[in-house]
Amino acid sequence: MSQKIYFDESGFTGNNLLHPKQNYFAYASVATDDDEARALVEKLTKKYNIQGGELKGANLVKFSKGRKVITEVLDAFDGRIKISISDKKFALAGKFHEYIFEPCYSSINSIFYGIGFHRFIANVLYMEFTARGAGAEELFSEFESLMREGTGQNLETIFSSSAVAEHSDTIRLIREFAQVRHQDIRSELESLTDGETGKWVLDLTNTALYTLLANWGSEHDVLTAVCDHSKPLRHNQELFNAMVGNTKKLTSDFGGEEHPITFNLSGPIEFASSHDTHGIQIADAIAAAAVYVFSGARDEASDRWRHIIVRQAHYGSVVPDMDELRLGSQRPQLNTLVLHQLHQRAMKGLSLTEGMPEAIANMGRSLRFSPYSAA
CATH class of the missing domain: 3.30.420 (Nucleotidyltransferase; domain 5)
Known part of the structure; x- marks a missing residue:
């Protein structure tokens, strides 16, 4: 029945x-x-x-x-x-990872999901939005407009309007990563251009x-x-x-x-x-x-x-978890190192996937032996 x-x-x-x-x-x-x-x-x-x-x-x-x-x-x-x-702002931060980061390493995305990198990025962005004000609001607003319009115009300079001195170094890394990898992001946006799908992509x-x-x-x-x-x-x-x-x-x-x-x-x-x-x-x-x-x-x-x-209220709920950012824990330390590694590779024009699983494993091992100095 x-x-x-x-x-x-x-x-x-x-x-x-x-x-x-x-x-x-x-x-x-x-x-x-x-x-x-x-x-x-x-x-x-x-x-x-x-x-x-x-x-x-x-x-x-x-x-x-x-x-x-x-x-x-x-x-x-x-x-x-x-x-x-x-929490809608946190949900938007999660979408940021889905459409800005994941297209750049989709062939090995399970590696990044396995270490909680998506949660790390979402919580970093949410913290910036709630703690630092106007500059972070500009970044969120620009991303939301990008997803709603789906045109992918001016991706080479995306998030430049949110480049303010009050931002943390982490936000700078995220912004520069997105600008350098704009072709991957554009390809992802083009897959949403059937009209209705793009219309509700953030819903x-x-x-x-x-x-x-x-x-x-x-x-x-x-x-x-x-x-x-x-x-x-x-x-x-x-x-x-x-x-x-x-x-x-x-x-x-x-x-x-x-x-x-x-x-x-x-x-x-x-x-x-x-x-x-x-x-x-x-x-x-x-x-x-x-x-x-x-x-x-x-x-x-x-x-x-x-x-x-x-x-x-825990069935698929999307709410922030600041434990993802506590640098006294190994997982946030690892994800901080991974973000730096992705940024470094992007800026040098290197592959984001070749050798990355091994690099992440090595960073994890280093942190287990020296969790603070390694981070």
Whole structure:
């Protein structure tokens, strides 16, 4: 028997991850059925006299009465909720590695993912953005524009507008690396020029939905996915359609952690309106609560929600981890050395892949014997 899972989001801004008033994106899911969801929504709208008879999370979090509604929703479905939450600026920093660095060594990218280089770069950029202000904002803004437009013009001087004295030496290395390897970056951008793909290249919806479904699939043999209408999801259905009727349960140890990567859908993703689908309204309220909590709200409701939200908000979530930058640890030291090695090779016109696995292994061995002096 198929388990219905309802999905909805809060904080959606598409390719605009630098939206000044929407710092977080949450994609929430709840395992229920039409009858249970309808009964709860009708009960709550009547009990709290909710206008329109519909739960709208963005409105509910604004008022004490609405927050009481969300509390009842979370209590009713605790244990049947999964949430993906993303800090948008950090997600953009992660995309930076994906489209600026990875195209330059794609043939051996598993080596770099294995040492967490992608996480190192994302956290370095995020730290610069939050700690150093205007110059880093220029770099992020220029990268976001580059990805949205996808033209690849003036790549030879990319990020020059963000070259300010306040920047760390690490940002200089990243900027110069990107400028020298502009041909690799241009080739990657050209692969996104089919219009719609480039239009949603920075959007977080597809990845969040896929990760949530994969984790639900580890609990249920067959899933029926019901989502609110979404342009990014409607555009890209290939990955999800490939899971219709799939019975293989595969995992990946990407990044050193094992994750489920397959699931079994009863059919293509179903799209429905929140007005007519009570399960989507439940998911919408949960997503709004997640954004409310992660945005730093401190009140009686958010304090009560926090233990539920945090426990359920780790499925593909994209949030910073400053442990990736603690130079007292060997992994950040190694990734710092790797960045210097990549920059040095790029500036000299040398191959970024030939002999690199061996070089990384040698650096790792040196750090194990002399973790501070080697770094």
